[in-house]
Amino acid sequence: MSLPEIVSRERWRAAREELLLKEEALTRARDVLNAERRRLPMVEVDLEYVFEGGDGKATLLDLFEGRAQLIVYHFMFAPEWEAGCPNCSAFLDQIGHLAHLRARGTSFAAVSRAPFTRILPFKARMGWTLPWYSSCHSDFNRDFEATLVVDDEPVERPGISCFLREHDRVFHTYSAHDRGLDGLGSTNSLLDLTAFGRAPGGSGLVRCHDEYED
Numbered sequence: 001m002s003l004p005e006i007v008s009r010e011r012w013r014a015a016r017e018e019l020l021l022k023e024e025a026l027t028r029a030r031d032v033l034n035a036e037r038r039r040l041p042m043v044e045v046d047l048e049y050v051f052e053g054g055d056g057k058a059t060l061l062d063l064f065e066g067r068a069q070l071i072v073y074h075f076m077f078a079p080e081w082e083a084g085c086p087n088c089s090a091f092l093d094q095i096g097h098l099a100h101l102r103a104r105g106t107s108f109a110a111v112s113r114a115p116f117t118r119i120l121p122f123k124a125r126m127g128w129t130l131p132w133y134s135s136c137h138s139d140f141n142r143d144f145e146a147t148l149v150v151d152d153e154p155v156e157r158p159g160i161s162c163f164l165r166e167h168d169r170v171f172h173t174y175s176a177h178d179r180g181l182d183g184l185g186s187t188n189s190l191l192d193l194t195a196f197g198r199a200p201g202g203s204g205l206v207r208c209h210d211e212y213e214d
Contacts, residue, residue: 034192042164042171042195049140051133052116058133060140064165065131069106069194074146074159074177077112077119079136084112084122088158094185098130099209101187106194111135113147113156144175160184164195 007015051058064070073092076085092110101108109131112119116134123132141147146159159177163170173195176184183189191198 034197037174037193038195038197040174040195042173045163045170045172047139047143049135049138051111051135051138051140053131053133054120060163060170061165061168063107063109063131063133064163064170065107067102067105067107068165069196070163070165071101071106071108071190071194072144072161072163073108073110074141074144074157074161075110075112075132076146076156076158077114077122078154078156079114079118081114081118084114084119084126085156085158089126091158091181091185092126092128092130095130096185096187097209099212100206101190103205103207103212104191104198105196106191107131108190109133111140113141113154144172145177160190160193162194 045060049060051060051063060070063072073088075088075092077083077088095108098108111133113136114134115136119132119134135141141156142149142154144159144161146157146161148155148157157177158181159175160181161172162174164173165171174193176193184193188198
């Protein structure tokens with residue numbers, strides 16, 4: 001890999017300002033795209049999915065933990081695998097403290113097809129405390145296109161799905177897979193995928209993670 005060209009401070013500043021114009025245009029375009037994403041229609045989830053987690057059986061509604069929104073990370077971990085996907089592991093490593101999402105009415109959970117008895121030791125090995133559930137007894141991964149069937153064989157792929165609830169009704173609002181996950185991981189980047197976006201609040205409500213009232 002070749003190194004960048006060495007130039008004077010003046011030439012660097014001129015090149016930086018030229019690039020900044022493109023970066024600002026990209027930011028404005030991303031804001032427009034995020035607003036369009038929030039206007040997407042939603043689909044009611046009629047099927048009763050059952051997951052297994054640390055507290056036993058759970059429904060999709062349970063994964064909301066009483067909040068209005070839910071972000072699910074489809075973690076690649078097939079039932080026959082001994083360990084989870086390294087790329088998915090790197091993704092979860094960069095997820096910040098969940099208090100920032102929860103303060104905005106949004107829960108986060110990982111879901112995999114592996115049985116919970118395999119998820120639990122791998123989760124402990126990675127040192128994660130975020131909620132992680134097994135969907136091994138349901139078609140959740142296939143229905144939300146995180147597991148594809150190719151030549152009659154299931155193929156895993158990473159993804160994120162967002163859900164919204166109104167009382168006991170659950171709605172699917174958005175999903176992204178593969179390269180659609182590029183650049184995600186921060187609290188704001190995850191909230192930008194949801195129906196409510198970064199609302200309510202904005203920067204005025206950001207606090208140290210131990211100062212929120214959930």
